[in-house]
Amino acid sequence: MAEFLSIALLLLGVIALCQPFAMPIFSFGLHLLFWGWLGLNIFSHRKPVR
Numbered sequence: 001m002a003e004f005l006s007i008a009l010l011l012l013g014v015i016a017l018c019q020p021f022a023m024p025i026f027s028f029g030l031h032l033l034f035w036g037w038l039g040l041n042i043f044s045h046r047k048p049v050r
Contacts, residue, residue: 009035
């Protein structure tokens with residue numbers, strides 16, 4: 001579930017970087033990309049709980 005959230009953050013970050021309307025959304029997109037990338041790296045390397 002956390003991996004899906006990280007992927008969603010990455011996608012939202014890319015969308016925010018591609019929009020041409022508002023600079024604050026563009027700047028926030030960089031933060032979304034960073035946190036999505038960090039979360040994906042952490043949660044994709046964890047062992048699944050059984």
